[in-house]
Amino acid sequence: MQTPKAIVFDVNETLLSLSPLKRAVGRALGGREDLLPLWFSTLLHYSLVETLTGSYHDFGEIGTAALMMVAEAQGIALTPAEANAAVVPPLRSLPPHPDAAAGLAALRKDGRFKLVTLSNSSDAEAQAKLSKAGLAALFDAHYTVESLKKYKPHPDTYRRVLQALGAQPQEVLMVAAHAWDLMGAKNAGLRTAFVARAGKTLYPNAARPDYVVDDLPALASFLR
Numbered sequence: 001m002q003t004p005k006a007i008v009f010d011v012n013e014t015l016l017s018l019s020p021l022k023r024a025v026g027r028a029l030g031g032r033e034d035l036l037p038l039w040f041s042t043l044l045h046y047s048l049v050e051t052l053t054g055s056y057h058d059f060g061e062i063g064t065a066a067l068m069m070v071a072e073a074q075g076i077a078l079t080p081a082e083a084n085a086a087v088v089p090p091l092r093s094l095p096p097h098p099d100a101a102a103g104l105a106a107l108r109k110d111g112r113f114k115l116v117t118l119s120n121s122s123d124a125e126a127q128a129k130l131s132k133a134g135l136a137a138l139f140d141a142h143y144t145v146e147s148l149k150k151y152k153p154h155p156d157t158y159r160r161v162l163q164a165l166g167a168q169p170q171e172v173l174m175v176a177a178h179a180w181d182l183m184g185a186k187n188a189g190l191r192t193a194f195v196a197r198a199g200k201t202l203y204p205n206a207a208r209p210d211y212v213v214d215d216l217p218a219l220a221s222f223l224r
Contacts, residue, residue, distance in 0.1 A: 003223065004191065006114040006165050007107065008158075009139075010176035011126060014195055015104075015117075016094035016133055021087070028067060028086035030076050042066040044180075047120060047151040056149035058122040063087040092125055096133040097197070103216020104138040110224065114140045118161050118174075122146045153184020162188075173210070175219065179203035193219055 009015055018036070026033030043059075043066040050056055057065070064084045071078035108115060117139055119126040126144050130136040143161050145151050152158075162169060169189025176182050177197040183206045186192050193211035194202060202208065213219045 002170070004113050004173040005167050005171040006116060007173045007175060008143075008161055008185075008190070009115070009117050010152075010174075010178060010181050011117050011119040011121065011130065012094070013197055013200070014175060014177040015096060015100045015135060016129060017097050018094060020094060021090040024086045024090040025067060028078060028082055029071060029074065032074070032076075035070055035074065039063075039067055039070045042069055051151045051154050058125070058146065059120050060084075060088040060091060060122070060125060063091065091121070092128045093132050094129050096135055097215075099215035099217055100133075100135060101138070103218075103220055104135060106217060106220035107223070108138055110220065113173075114165065116141045116143060116161065116165070118143045118152070118157065120145055120151050153180055153187070155184065155188045158185050158188035158190060162190075175216075179206060182206070182209050195219070 012018065022033055022036045025036050025039055029035050043063045046062050046066060064080065064087050067083040067087055068078060068080065104115065115138065121144055123144050123146050126142055127136065143164065145157050148156055148160055150156050162172060165172065170191065172190050173193055174182060174185035174190045175193045175195060177195045177200045179202050182192040182194055183203060186207055192209040193213060194209040196212060196214055211219060211222055213222065
């Protein structure tokens with residue numbers, strides 16, 4: 001398989017752990033950490049609704065609204081300010097997965113491809129979280145959906161990165177722990193790699209990714 005000229009990484013859950021966010025959301029929901037998957041799926045759902053309807057609020061704003069919706073559905077009293085405090089600060093300070101720095105360093109040392117990120121977060125939020133996680137300097141560039149005001153997996157989000165890189169789709173590898181993200185990338189012609197984080201699975205109705213790995217060092221080994 002042809003060596004990619006560039007590797008594009010999703011950020012949330014692929015590189016960074018949602019553990020602090022899970023705890024904060026759980027506290028806001030009266031200790032119900034089990035509701036985090038419902039909150040996150042609601043967040044993703046309404047990011048797609050906004051994309052399809054031509055609306056746009058940043059990821060933190062949609063996350064706050066999604067938390068309010070989950071709280072109301074569960075009969076939990078929660079103010080907008082409390083919801084915002086449970087979502088936005090933790091979302092900007094997520095820790096890296098234990099394998100992230102080593103895997104990225106190995107890929108960077110290889111030297112054959114550019115490393116970039118593509119996030120549904122705003123520019124400021126994406127930069128803040130990657131800097132705090134100590135990963136920002138391992139990348140050549142960072143891209144978000146903010147300028148497009150369309151969320152992944154809309155094909156324009158991947159095309160924007162291809163245009164910025166001056167690369168053809170088949171020359172670029174998209175890495176993510178989300179099957180929906182990889183389905184979007186594959187639809188735009190990119191090659192794909194699935195990082196099998198805990199609790200993440202592939203979508204059976206989509207084409208299988210080019211690589212399926214347990215962590216980022218394993219991906220670096222495959223590419224070598």
